[in-house]
Each structure stands twice: as structure tokens, then as C-alpha cells.
Amino acid sequence: xxxxxxxxxxxxxxxxxxxxxxxxxxxxxxxxxxxxxxxxxxxxxxxxxxxxxxxxxxxxxxxxxxxxxxxxxxxxxxxxxxxxxxxxxxxxxxxxxxxxxxxxxxxxxxxxxxxxxxxxxxxxxxxxxxxxxxxxxxxxxxxxxxxxxxxxxxxxxxx
Numbered sequence: 001x002x003x004x005x006x007x008x009x010x011x012x013x014x015x016x017x018x019x020x021x022x023x024x025x026x027x028x029x030x031x032x033x034x035x036x037x038x039x040x041x042x043x044x045x046x047x048x049x050x051x052x053x054x055x056x057x058x059x060x061x062x063x064x065x066x067x068x069x070x071x072x073x074x075x076x077x078x079x080x081x082x083x084x085x086x087x088x089x090x091x092x093x094x095x096x097x098x099x100x101x102x103x104x105x106x107x108x109x110x111x112x113x114x115x116x117x118x119x120x121x122x123x124x125x126x127x128x129x130x131x132x133x134x135x136x137x138x139x140x141x142x143x144x145x146x147x148x149x150x151x152x153x154x155x156x157x158x159x
Contacts, residue, residue: 033149036137043154061099068092
């Protein structure tokens with residue numbers, strides 16, 4: 001909460017500084033917009049495809065764990081030695097952790113790449129349309145819907 005408040009105050013100060021500087025050095029008004037990057041991301045076709053692939057990958061790894069657990073159950077039913085059961089259980093736990101780490105690493109990298117691409121599209125849109133400053137919605141306390149470029153950016157991202 002405290003960090004969010006400090007971040008918001010810092011963003012407001014930056015906006016005022018930019019406006020003051022631009023007004024002092026230029027007779028044209030500063031053109032400012034904001035974008036809801038979370039909405040842009042979640043509306044992205046690439047994001048939706050990535051979510052579907054993640055679910056499929058998660059199901060794949062879960063089926064492998066389920067198979068190993070079924071094997072463990074068979075060992076338990078066959079009255080296997082305790083040390084064999086413990087080893088199998090530890091192997092399952094290790095595999096599950098490895099699978100989750102691999103998924104997390106893969107999709108963190110993919111998410112970061114997508115966010116970089118979206119930020120590039122926002123920059124392109126801002127430059128093409130003459131914006132001096134584009135803020136993320138999280139740093140905006142109030143803004144008229146007239147300065148919300150989210151839908152336009154979604155259209156650009158999905159081209």
C-alpha cells in the first residue's frame with residue numbers, strides 16, 4: 001500500500017514536471033494519454049494462445065505425475081518395502097518440482113517477451129499519434145476517458 005502510494009505520488013510529480021517543462025518551452029499543449037496494460041495484455045491474441053498452451057502443458061505434466069502416483073499406489077498395494085516407497089514418493093516430488101520450475105521459467109520468459117512487444121506497440125502508437133506522455137493506468141489517479149487509448153492499443157497489438 002505504501003509503495004503504491006509513493007509510486008503514484010512520484011508519477012504525479014513526473015507528470016507535473018513534464019507539463020511544466022513542456023509548457024515553459026513550447027506553446028503547444030502537452031498531449032497525454034493512459035493505457036490499461038493489463039487489459040491490453042489479457043485482450044491480446046498472443047496472450048490467449050499462451051494461456052491455452054500453458055493449460056495444455058500443465059495438463060501434460062499433471063498426467064505424468066498422475067501416472068507416477070498410480071505406480072506408487074501399485075507399489076503400496078503390492079506391499080513394497082518402505083524404502084522403495086519413500087524413494088518413489090521423493091522421485092515424484094522432485095519431478096513435480098522440476099516440471100513446475102520448467103513451466104514457470106518458460107512462461108515467465110514468454111510473458112516478459114509479450115510485455116516488451118506490447119510496450120513497443122504503445123510507443124509506436126504514441127509516436128504516430130503525437131502523444132508526449134503515456135502513463136499506465138495504475139499510476140493514474142483520475143483521467144477522462146478521452147485520454148484512454150487502451151482500445152486503440154488493443155487493436156494495434158492484435159493486428
